[in-house]
Amino acid sequence: MGLKSLPPESLPREKLLKQGSSALTDAELLAIFLRTGIKGTNVIQLSDSLIKRFGSLRALFSSSAEDFCQHKGLGVAKYVQLQAVLEMSKRYLSEQIERGDALQSAEHTKHYLTSMLRDRQREAFYVLFLDNQHRVIADEVMFEGTINAASVYPREVVKRALAHNAAAVILAHNHPSGIAEPSQADRRITRRLSDALGLVDIRVLDHFVVGEGEVVSFAERGWI
Incomplete structure (x- = not known):
């Protein structure tokens, strides 16, 4: 038809x-x-x-x-167009959280982190660096690992946070398995990062775990 x-x-x-x-x-x-x-x-x-x-x-x-x-x-032309559309979507979401308070725009932040992390085949650890008004200064994937783990080094996160003159950070990582439920290892590294960053007066405001169809917030669980 x-x-x-x-x-x-x-x-x-x-x-x-x-x-x-x-x-x-x-x-x-x-x-x-x-x-x-x-x-x-x-x-x-x-x-x-x-x-x-x-x-x-x-x-x-x-x-x-x-x-x-x-x-x-x-074909190739359609593939190129599609990748451009996807990248524009990511940049749009990035601008949404950069323009305002990342905590007040929690849903935008979740959507953005989902777009950045959900489809990765390996675990990646992502950090949003924020100023004292909780506006995004910078964001970057700091560590990448295997299909079920990524080694995270608190010292490196502290160095980058100081380099950006950040007052706070939001942490995030994906679970390629699709299951967003945080592990005990996730909770331990969050405590280690909070302790290390706390020594230089930088707060960890939240840690998001991105799964297939869910994003778990440590702050919403009362873990931060």
Whole structure:
């Protein structure tokens, strides 16, 4: 079925303009990105089949260039465009937390950390460095490890915090297993970091653990 045979209100672009982007399905959003279908398949059908083939919209977005480009209807140009869109999304979220108080923008912070950490295949330890108004000065991945662990060195975190003249930090790391529940090792390293940073009057405000569909906050658990 061609798109011309569909009622106008069913077309993704018109639906977005009338109802907003949140009203669209994953396939409809992807259809707007792809713009055109292939012979015998309209763009909505193509989008739906691609999502089913990859397993989810997220899996499609995080696929390698080789895997992405081997599917009919996709190619290098689409892959490059997609990576640009994903990077713009990350930068948008980064600006959202940089413009204001990271603690007052907790949901933005969680979304940003999820975008930065969730799809990593190895565990990564991330630090947000904050000024005395809890605004973000800088953020960086400080340590990377294996599929289930990353060695974290408090001395290095203290050095970077002092270099940024930070008054506080927010810690984060991912669990590639997808399970966000913090381990005893996570709690121990958080205490060690809090103690080490406390010696130079830098507070640890929170530690987020990013899983598949959940982000656990140490502060919300009462652990900080």
